[in-house]
Amino acid sequence: xxxxxxxxxxxxxxxxxxxxHEGLNNIINSVxxxxxxxxxxxxxxxxxxxxxxxxxKDDEEKQVDIVRTLIEKGASxxxxxxxxxxxxxxxxxxxxxxxxxxxxxxxxKNISYINILMPLYEKLYxxxxxxxxxxxxxxxIQESNFISMEQAIESMAEVVKASVYVEDLEGKLLYRSAYFxxxxxxxxxxxxxxxxxxxxxxxIEGWIAEFNDQSFIIYKMQGYKNRMLIPLTSKNQIFGIxxxxxxxxxxxxxxxxxxxxxxxxLSELFMSDQIxxxxxxxxxxxxxxxxxxxxxxxxxxxxxxxxxQAPWIRQSNQPANLxxxxxxxxxxxxxxxxxxxxxxxxxxxxxxxxxxxxxxGKKVNYSMLVKAWQQIVVQYNxxxxxxxxxxxxxxxxxxxQNFDQSMHSVTKMMEIxxxxxxxxNVYIQxxxxxxxxxxxxxxxxxxxxxxxxxxxPLLREENDDLLHTLIVYLDNNGNVSKTSEKLxxxxxxxxxxxxxxxxxxxxxxxxxxAGFILRFCLKIKELS
Numbered sequence: 426x427x428x429x430x431x432x433x434x435x436x437x438x439x440x441x442x443x444x445x446h447e448g449l450n451n452i453i454n455s456v457x458x459x460x461x462x463x464x465x466x467x468x469x470x471x472x473x474x475x476x477x478x479x480x481x482k483d484d485e486e487k488q489v490d491i492v493r494t495l496i497e498k499g500a501s502x503x504x505x506x507x508x509x510x511x512x513x514x515x516x517x518x519x520x521x522x523x524x525x526x527x528x529x530x531x532x533x534k535n536i537s538y539i540n541i542l543m544p545l546y547e548k549l550y551x552x553x554x555x556x557x558x559x560x561x562x563x564x565x566i567q568e569s570n571f572i573s574m575e576q577a578i579e580s581m582a583e584v585v586k587a588s589v590y591v592e593d594l595e596g597k598l599l600y601r602s603a604y605f606x607x608x609x610x611x612x613x614x615x616x617x618x619x620x621x622x623x624x625x626x627x628x629i630e631g632w633i634a635e636f637n638d639q640s641f642i643i644y645k646m647q648g649y650k651n652r653m654l655i656p657l658t659s660k661n662q663i664f665g666i667x668x669x670x671x672x673x674x675x676x677x678x679x680x681x682x683x684x685x686x687x688x689x690x691l692s693e694l695f696m697s698d699q700i701x702x703x704x705x706x707x708x709x710x711x712x713x714x715x716x717x718x719x720x721x722x723x724x725x726x727x728x729x730x731x732x733x734q735a736p737w738i739r740q741s742n743q744p745a746n747l748x749x750x751x752x753x754x755x756x757x758x759x760x761x762x763x764x765x766x767x768x769x770x771x772x773x774x775x776x777x778x779x780x781x782x783x784x785x786g787k788k789v790n791y792s793m794l795v796k797a798w799q800q801i802v803v804q805y806n807x808x809x810x811x812x813x814x815x816x817x818x819x820x821x822x823x824x825x826q827n828f829d830q831s832m833h834s835v836t837k838m839m840e841i842x843x844x845x846x847x848x849x850n851v852y853i854q855x856x857x858x859x860x861x862x863x864x865x866x867x868x869x870x871x872x873x874x875x876x877x878x879x880x881x882p883l884l885r886e887e888n889d890d891l892l893h894t895l896i897v898y899l900d901n902n903g904n905v906s907k908t909s910e911k912l913x914x915x916x917x918x919x920x921x922x923x924x925x926x927x928x929x930x931x932x933x934x935x936x937x938x939a940g941f942i943l944r945f946c947l948k949i950k951e952l953s
Contacts, residue, residue: 426453426548428502428528431473435544436536440504444519445528451501456545458538459491470499473545475506475538482510489518492527502528504541509534563679567687573701574694575757578602587650587670591657591695593749596620596629597740599665600754608670609649615812616737616758617751622646633663640685643677653677655684657692664748667691702753709772709783716770716785717825727821728828729794731782732835733759734843735814738780755780762801768793779836791821799851806850817842817852830868837864837952860952867953876946876953882929891929894922899944903935 429449431437442449454471460479468474474495481487488511495503505514514529522529532541566584571577574591582589582602590601590611597617605614612621622628632654635642642654650670657665671677720726738755756773759780763771769786784794795818806813817838819831834854841860842852854864866872877884883892894912898919901907909919923934932939 426545426552427451428453428473428530430548431545432530434548436540437504437530437532437545439536440530440532443514443529443531444523445502445526447526448502448528451528453501453545453549455549456542458542468495468498468500472498472500473502473504474500475504475541477506477510479510485515485517489515489521492518492522492529496521496525496527500527502530504530504532506534506536507531563676563687564683567683567690571694574600574691574698577691577694581669585669585671585673585676587672589667589669590614591665591667592620592629593665594629594633594663596625599749608652609646610652610668613811615809616754617740618737618812629666632666636663640681640688641679651677655688655691657695658688659692659696659748662748665695696748698757699750699753702756703750706756706774709774712770713772713774713783716783717828719785720823720825724823725787725789726785727788727791727823728825728831729784729786729791729821730819730828730831730835731784731798732817732819732832732839733780733782733814734816734839736812762805765801766797776832781832781835788821788823794818795853802850813850815839815843815850815852818854820854833868834864837867841952863948863952867949872949873953876949879930879942879946880950883926888929891922891926894919895926895934895943896947898923898934899940899947903940 427449428451431453432440432442432449452471453473455469456473456475457467459474459476472495476491478488478491481491492503505511507513514531519529521527563581563584566577566580569577569580571580578589578591578600579602582604588602588605588608590605591599593599596619598611598613598615598619599617601614610620610622610625611618613619619625632642632644633656636656641656643651644654645651650672651674653669653671653676655667655669656663657667716728720728737758752775756775759773759782763773763782766784768790769784771785772783774781774783786794798816798818802814802816817835819835819838822828822831838852838854838857838860841857841864842849845857845860846852857864880892882888883895894908897911898908901911905916905919905923909916912919914922927934930943932942934940934943
């Protein structure tokens, strides 16, 4: 605030500028009332002094000395109440102030100090708050133009030099900054992972209630960094909470208006991300259809399908809050992986809650494609060892009519791989041995009919125990002692069940050929 502005505020507007017109642009940093002549100790640059000169009303030299001291100390001006203790100012004082462009303002004796001070204090406070807001890092974030929620999260993390993440109202993780460090609230950084804090759902309920009256919350956990909690809203409905960890207490010195604006901005970014991935899903379906049609005219091109599996994909059921589309967040996570490819075209698509990559490129690059995926999985799992990703890779197909079958096979390949090679994270069809043949046979109608004919007596619900007994019996190569131990039943009970199985199937299950047929049929059923 400058002297010229102050002269327009409250009852100071009734004052008269006696001299110092060139000092009207002097900045006022504070306002104080002075009735004692000892000003040297507490005068600071930019101070505006108000006085009646009561204690030195009969000493003009002292009055002039005070003005001289104020000028030397960098005060912004002086307001003198005339007519109460002094009726006019010394000419020497006016001459000094005029020479040094120091404003002297007179006010009538009937004006109360409080009626001048309060409006000026309010104005100074507003300016101070505005200055804090303008220079506060969060204000700069609020005024920045981000292209995605992810970019905004990274920018905030850079400002606070700590983790920033977003959770839904059940505590499931939706976004997190690249820099992530475990804290008292959360240990895992995997998508959709829950917090580890005790009774976290009740704590979140408490936050939601507080957001009814506050635009942000400062939450403190003993032994850990404090966090600022910012709600994400749509049409006044909260759907998420941003956790901003910080160590610098100055970051918490922000006002509710700025934080409300930032909350609105981040909420819009979140919803914009959701809309982008929803629209992109439709665009990529059209692009896939175009590539499938191109196969007929491009003999050197082929399509490879990659099936994804991970704990965070298994937990991809729609959150309770319908404003959050979990499939969009999964696509965002998988998009990071496919951006690493430098050859061909790779898209993400989903079907029946399964997620796949669709790769269109030259057939001769198939081996390079497999190696690239293997490397990507290794790198991803090195960063996310607690919740690793698995993939199964189809063979390269040239006929678009084989697309659905290839997708079915690569899905089954994942199921088989997890069972027979759980220690591995990448499954390729030609590396699964006999299972590769079995996968292909599962799609043959004649095989399915044969399997159903052989096993149908045991597939009835009342024969579940008999079916399980047969599986364990065959897994132990027909050894009755080992089978009874595994099933925790007496040998007599096992023999009774074996007789019952043979009656139902009308075959001697101890016969090697019968054993082979049954193993084959059970495997086909398992893989179907």
